[in-house]
Amino acid sequence: MSKPSSAIQFLLLAALPFGAATAADFTIGGSSSTAQSLGNNQTGSVTSSGALSVNGSTVAVTITGNNATVNNLGSIKQTGxxxxxxxxxxxxxxVVNNGSTTNSSALMQAADADVIQMAKAGATVILNNYGAMISLNASAGGAQAVDFSSVTGANVVNNYAxxxxxxTDADAVRPGLNGVVRNAGTIRAINAKADGDGVDAQANTGVQVFNLPAGLIEGGRHGITGGQADAASNFAIFVENSAGGVIQGLNGSGINLDGFNGKxxxxxxxxxxxxxxxxxxxGDGxxxxxxxYLTNTGIIRSLNxxxxxxxxxxxxxxxxxxGGTITNSGTIEGLVTAGNTNAVGRGITLAGxxxxxxxxxxxxxxxxANATITNQSGGLIRGQSDAAIVVSGAASGYTVTIYNHTGASIVGxxxxxxxxxxxADNTVIVTGGIINGSSSGKAIELGSGVNSVTITGGTINGSINGxxxxxxxxxxxxxxxxxxxxxxxxxxEVQGGDVTFSGVSSYTGAxxxxxxxxTLDGAQRLSAESELILNGGTLRLTNAGADGQAFASLSLNADSSVLLGGSSLTFGALGAVVNGATLSFTEAASGSYAFRLLGNYSSDAEFLQLVGATHINGLGATYSFDGTYTRVAAVPEPATYAMLFAGLVLVGVAARRRTKV
Known part of the structure; x- marks a missing residue:
């Protein structure tokens, strides 16, 4: 094939965009201001003593072919x-390599544009950065250090220690679809306008961010952000922040994900x-x-x-x-800067x-979706000036479950x-740790759903409202x-353990x-409208005075015992009594009733069955009606009967003597 004429060569060159370079391998070891271009399987290198600096609107290094590699150990700048x-x-x-394991001084810098941009969907790229890649963004036009947001192929950003x-005034890194960001160095958006993010996935789903030990991801707005494009779209993101890693938003959230729904x-x-x-x-954490789906062993905190x-x-x-799950053995808390009177610090909000x-x-x-919080041993969930955990929003039909393990704390x-x-959602709380609502006097305050609280130990400071x-x-x-x-x-219900209620409660359920x-420590600790159902175990009264505790009714379903502490019980009615179940009273006051029932039960078969199954201070039981209550007391001991009989004899003898006189 004959070579093209010089005229044809001129026309071909003239057809290239102004300022564009012919694709070719290159190595720059000194100073150069000539824009470069790489085609298929080509490599461009700037040595540690080299410097490529291009002005105007021309791209410093344009990529036009597959399998190209850029190696920079010196500096590549675009000053226009x-x-x-x-x-x-x-x-x-x-593949773009900026610096190396032995060279952290390599620099890529753009004065008013992205440092690197992949503008087409099908591209695939790996960026390895050991040095600095800086967008100065002079006109604040939204120029990123790394912009892979259009990429739908494999895209990886490795920012090494x-x-x-x-x-500046823009996002530092925008990964593409299913992009991977690994950071052991610093990813930072410096913002006078506070609107740039450290990593912004935008609407690209499948992004994975790994912030390694000593890694810092910082945004003038958010540390990491992204979210659904619209309510019909699915969006997922994965973030792992290693021990020693920091993700922070300077005027926003550490991690902020804008969305519309459960997709x-x-x-x-x-x-x-x-x-x-x-x-x-x-400014949420x-x-x-x-x-x-959150797992925290470190610190998640909002400062203001x-x-x-x-x-x-x-x-x-x-x-x-x-919705989802939160598993915590670290610290989750909301704080407010001193002097800020328009905000409150809250630990966790569950809401749409x-x-x-x-x-x-x-x-x-x-x-x-259903929401489950598991606060493990060593975990702290704290609201500095508001609740530690709030379920908010309209009724959803989903269930909230909160596990607070032994050694864990929830502090309002x-x-x-x-x-x-x-x-209004159903709420389940299981706690063996600490729930501290002492600042308000309220530990648990639930809504209009079907709610349950299970206590396996620990401490609760403040009221419990079902x-x-x-x-x-x-x-x-x-x-x-x-x-x-x-x-x-x-x-x-008390199912096991040594339990003491010393406060005054108002619930009217059983x-x-x-x-x-x-143990009920004090007189009338419970509402008189509550029925007492004995399915086993022991009821104890202390410091309860003569009248002790009143209940709406008494039911006996299994062998049970009562330690009266010199006090007594009063019941408004008699409930079910299971045949064969026994009731044992100890510490009953001598000469007084152990319990009483409102009304006359002298001919009530179930009551008589109860009396027959009752022992008081080791003795059988007897009853009497005083016109208002049916009282149940211990059967007098034999010595008492003997003294009574002797007294009657003396009375009889005295009467006979008076008759003879």
């Missing part, structure tokens, strides 16, 4: 409005520190609008939130999610999105909020001493004793 590296054709297998990926999910594993701070708005006067409260939340229009504007949507703050506050649903149960199955008030339960020992 162009990018440092760009692919606009959708190349495959691009000592590496810096940084943008958005996030899996977050934190062993390091995740913090948010709101200077002009919200983690704000996930959809469903989240802001609301303008008249706009209502701002909530500084450690975590806000719409904010409602921004209509009659419900200002409230929250309901949950998008503020003067009015309970440590745990429910809504809510307004009317089908609420409280079960104690472990040693537990409580001096607060219990209200709004249709059943309170008090059920199925095992263990329940």
């Amino acid at each position: 409005s162009g990018r440092v590296i760009r692919d606009n054709s959708g190349v495959s297998n691009l 000592g590496g810096l990926l940084q943008a 958005q999910s996030a899996t977050i594993i934190n062993h390091g520190t995740i913090t948010g701070r709101g200077l002009t708005g919200d 983690i704000d996930a609008d959809g469903i989240a 939130a802001y609301s303008a006067a008249g706009d209502g409260w701002a909530y500084s939340e450690g975590i806000s999610v719409g 999105n904010d409602i921004t229009s209509g009659a419900l504007k200002g409230s929250r949507e309901g949950l998008y 703050g503020g003067a009015s909020s309970a440590a745990i506050k429910g809504n 809510g307004s649903g009317g089908q609420n149960t409280l079960v104690v199955n472990g040693s537990f001493a409580y001096d607060g008030a219990i209200s709004n339960f249709n059943k309170v 008090t059920v004793l199925s095992g263990g020992k329940l």
